[in-house]
Amino acid sequence: MSEQEQDNVPKVEDREEGQDLVEGDGSTVPSKNELKKRAKQAEKEKKAAEKAAKAKEREEAAAAAAANEPDYSEGLYGKLPLNQSQEITGRERISFRTLNASRAGETVLFRARLHTTRAQAKMVFLSFRQRIDTVQALITADKDKVSKQMVKWVAGLDAESIVLVEGTVQKTNEPVKSTTITDCEIIISKIHLISGIDSRLPFSFEDAARPESEYEKDDARYNKVLLETRLNNRVFDLRTQTNQSIFILQSAVTGLFRSYLDSQGFIEIHSPKLQGAATESGASVFKVEYFKGSAFLAQSPQLAKQMAIAGDFERVYEIGPVFRAENANTHRHMTEFTGLDLEMTIEESYEEVITTLDELFLYIFDGLTTKYLREIEQVEKQFPADRFKWRTKEQGGTLRLKWWEGNELLKAAGVELDPFEDLNTENEKFLGKLVKEKYDTDYFILDKFPLAVRAFYTMPDAKDSRYSNSYDFFMRGEEILSGAQRVHDAALLEQRMKEHEINPESMKGYLDAFKMGMPPHGGGGVGLERVVMLFLKLNNIRRASLFPRDPKRLEP
């Protein structure tokens, strides 16, 4: 952090003592310790404000003195009028991605955030930021172009301001350590303020971006920004290079998901989130006031995508919000998340579906690591993790365990299990650990779940109806996809509904779709944020959601 920032940015003393916000299943009620800290912080903020006010006074006095000297830099700096599209020059503004020493000598123009400033006698060292990229810059008073007044004005700019800068690219003698662009810097000739700061920053950018490992080394030294504080100030938090990378990667996952499925003859559908009845599972559904009646928010596009199959769409996917009214405050639950759903007809066996889903995931993993390595490495700087591992086709392909094989692994490790009961979260994680040890993969498929633990529309196994043609996919020991061959026979579906104590009449529209010729089919649903969280080992799903929603959070 530059000295100037140290002065201007209030220190946020919410140093973390124990768990991060609901990192496990923890509570979010502030502890006494936390309340004390907050009082301490308020006091600090007050002092910082006083200090800042004094600094401003000094600055204004100096400016008044300088005002008496002639300013030969007029027009080269200052605040721009509000941009209302009044002028078009068409002049190119560069992206930092194109900046390197080969452009030395070139005059360039760019819009960027002021990342840091450090003022010395007659010069200011600065760095500018565009998303992930930062570059060093310098302005020095001289006798004909850059006046003292101009340098002073630059020194007074707030970090995070948006500026328009013109300058010359200069090769650096030694690699710059503090910026991402290391072989060149900018010698500023013009600088204007496009958009300034009207409020205090909630925490310092540097604190927000500091690697988790730094805290582990010396817990007391830095202000750790709590996840809750981040989420309360999400817009500012999103600017860190880590978060820029996380959401570039999130966008990449949906892009790869689509391009693979498009290549396999799928089409994208958009099914309604407003439902006439609370169907799939009545307990965890949100109720909506709908004119004079009620509607319910879809918990998944499950029924709609099956109906699209009944409508001859053959292969469909949907990317959209799904809503779960579960009062679960854990590291991996949200009340709204992005579902990546697909459904396809089956020719012979649900093996076709598993293969499609598996190839989809291999395509995504491969695409991320080949095309987005820089973003992955950027995230790893803040969240150190063993890089995500999977078995390529050349390495024998994805590990597929049968349900009972998974159970055997756990039993051999001393876990007591009922073979027809679902695995709890702890055992899932432990299975992931055992698989990693034995097979050196963070990604595997568990196939043939007990019928009793799956939804009513799951197809029973042909030979042993205690099992089913259903599967979960795991990443780092957590479920990221659940899917199955579905029951396509109307009579069997009705029977299965009754066995699940669902009144078939309550799902008439859905059931009717099966009575006019329904092909065998299967599919699955993926949680986008879970995939991103687990691929990058972010430890909390909220970090993979732009503006997360949970039972206690509806803002921002």
Next chain:
Amino acid sequence: MSEQEQDNVPKVEDREEGQDLVEGDGSTVPSKNELKKRAKQAEKEKKAAEKAAKAKEREEAAAAAAANEPDYSEGLYGKLPLNQSQEITGRERISFRTLNASRAGETVLFRARLHTTRAQAKMVFLSFRQRIDTVQALITADKDKVSKQMVKWVAGLDAESIVLVEGTVQKTNEPVKSTTITDCEIIISKIHLISGIDSRLPFSFEDAARPESEYEKDDARYNKVLLETRLNNRVFDLRTQTNQSIFILQSAVTGLFRSYLDSQGFIEIHSPKLQGAATESGASVFKVEYFKGSAFLAQSPQLAKQMAIAGDFERVYEIGPVFRAENANTHRHMTEFTGLDLEMTIEESYEEVITTLDELFLYIFDGLTTKYLREIEQVEKQFPADRFKWRTKEQGGTLRLKWWEGNELLKAAGVELDPFEDLNTENEKFLGKLVKEKYDTDYFILDKFPLAVRAFYTMPDAKDSRYSNSYDFFMRGEEILSGAQRVHDAALLEQRMKEHEINPESMKGYLDAFKMGMPPHGGGGVGLERVVMLFLKLNNIRRASLFPRDPKRLEP
């Protein structure tokens, strides 16, 4: 329609007399005439059921007689056991897209719907359907392979059943007129039922697929299937080749939207639909029961995408549901539709945004007509329309009218207007007509709307604050995109909120995002279903929505 279908399918006598369901702003209450028709239909259905029962009896008697003869076709036909993935042969099943006379002599295997059957003495003419494609087929009793029993069984199959067929491709002497594949047919050697029909079809496939022009020629001759009847039985309705094409085209629009924006450095975001407050416009927002409190469904991702810009995302788009609690029963309103939204930073002027949006639309129009011409032509068979016209870059590019130029066109045609009031739907349509006549384009941009008719976050024009930096895009005289440069200055935004009688405190999270350095930016929102409806001239937005939602419809 085949004779057999005539016997089995109940005639649905909901012949349309006036307007289609809410084709304009019409009511959906059944008329007396309609009630009479329904009674008549019930009577017809009863008779048809009796007739069908008798036919079945006869068939069973014949089968019993035939059973005494040895059946040398055993194993070549019949109902397959329920597919529970019990067998994997890996044998290829073909897609009709690959079928043509060049494959003559080949034995092929495929899954398809039984489209039509017509039985003669010892043979059955059939046609099979896979989505848009149909092929003619034939089975004839012979002395060693195809028994009389087999032919009889085939003749008794219900239309819309899903079957597995093996046969030989045979070149036809004359082009087949009734199927899409015209130069070859299938000589059936094996046929099995995968999934049969357990209920009556709500209307005949042929009636559902009949061109609108046929009714115009002879309104009394055919059963017109009302839109409401279609939507009540949407799964079956979706199977028509027209609907298959509409949703392939809908999927293509989102695919083209994304691929263009991806190429321009945008990333995809997913913003929450659950909101803590009813912000943007309180009147038309759905309220959700949220644990012990309330939430509201987002009417657009407007605020979230602007906050993403404040979070340095630079260029974002979102494809997702938007919710409007407007009790509007028109041909172009739904309570839930798919929004295609984008937002981007501006370097100099909102011209950059208009250009991006315009190039996006040209890319979509061009992509649809070059890659999806077959689907467009398929839809035109049922909904005849003058093909959508736009001006390519070579033809001078898209017409951009200023607000006052649009007004002048209308005034010159005799319309009285207040120049600072918004255009009503009628005048919008009329303007579209005038533009088409004068400029020969179905697509144009109207720029510089009066400030007073736009949302509070719209940037006023730099020179004349009665106008604003905002625009609508039109297709066939209907608005499909609304957008603007946004106010990025926190103080001006607060002032504009107050002028719109919005309490800035109620939108604190949003407003705060502007106080930490906000770049100039702009964007727009597109209604996916409107684009599809207007491109294809479907006349009702529900036809472009998989399972449409309006104030009166939440099912299926």
